Amino acid sequence: MQINHIKNTEHLFKILKINQNFLDSKQKFFLHKNGYIIFKPSKNIKKKLKKLNLISSQLIKKEKDKGGWEGKEKHYKKGKYFEIGANRLGNLINKNKIFRSLITAPEILATAYEVIKDDIKVGGVDLRNPLRGQGRQRIHIDWLPRKKKNQKYIGVVCFVFLNDANKKNGPLRVVPGSHKNIGWPDDKINILKRHKKEIKICAEAGSTCVMNLNLWHAGSNNISGKPRKTILIDIRRRDQPQLLNFKKYLNKKKKEQLSNVHKYLLSIRSIDKNQKGDSFGPGDVYRKEMRKRKK
Numbered sequence: 001m002q003i004n005h006i007k008n009t010e011h012l013f014k015i016l017k018i019n020q021n022f023l024d025s026k027q028k029f030f031l032h033k034n035g036y037i038i039f040k041p042s043k044n045i046k047k048k049l050k051k052l053n054l055i056s057s058q059l060i061k062k063e064k065d066k067g068g069w070e071g072k073e074k075h076y077k078k079g080k081y082f083e084i085g086a087n088r089l090g091n092l093i094n095k096n097k098i099f100r101s102l103i104t105a106p107e108i109l110a111t112a113y114e115v116i117k118d119d120i121k122v123g124g125v126d127l128r129n130p131l132r133g134q135g136r137q138r139i140h141i142d143w144l145p146r147k148k149k150n151q152k153y154i155g156v157v158c159f160v161f162l163n164d165a166n167k168k169n170g171p172l173r174v175v176p177g178s179h180k181n182i183g184w185p186d187d188k189i190n191i192l193k194r195h196k197k198e199i200k201i202c203a204e205a206g207s208t209c210v211m212n213l214n215l216w217h218a219g220s221n222n223i224s225g226k227p228r229k230t231i232l233i234d235i236r237r238r239d240q241p242q243l244l245n246f247k248k249y250l251n252k253k254k255k256e257q258l259s260n261v262h263k264y265l266l267s268i269r270s271i272d273k274n275q276k277g278d279s280f281g282p283g284d285v286y287r288k289e290m291r292k293r294k295k
């Protein structure tokens, strides 16, 4: 069925047959209390897991130091990796059609809508894989801090695990409930240290963890050196700029192949707002703020 015009996210859910009560009351309670939720592998992901792993590994091998720089090319120099200690890939929607089906998964869209409570769009679809003995990050948030308790949340990031994530292969660390905090984590804790309330997200391959962008989190050290490839799907409020400007970064041929559902989610239709910059994330604001504090 060809759908000509998707009016809003409610309309999108009708088309995709996503019930607004996709999450039951227990799941909603857990999500709002802790700032994240984990879903077991769906049938769709189970079917595609082997191919997703293969294609991701091929892309990592092919792109080497160039991986992950889409939208931030001005900072790239030959031999400079996007993140020291991890393989990174960016703009996956443009690279293989297998990644497209991930962004219409009901569990991630329903959770995003439950957090954002407003029209949504996809901000980015990337990959991260921590390398042996590396991958530990400082505790951070993936958005700007809230300034008031009643300020709404902007989005979520979904971690689709392509390999089993266990305590030894560099799992995601999160501090449950910390999305409710006001200000940067740096205001309250030593972001270099382990947080006493942090937990490591261990899950079988194919599982998805959906996390509020304001939850305190970090990567941890990959002790075993086993792969822990994770697809990162950023979903944000529709009036916000994207992590990657898809109107600019998807090529013409790829855009033509996309369904109207995908065009809506990626915000690439002529009626969708044009974005000035190539990429928007909290990084620049954070660095500026921390420089100011040092002075």
Ligand SMILES: [Fe+2]
Pocket (backbone or CB within 6 Å): 140, 141, 142, 217
């Ligand atoms: Fe992060």
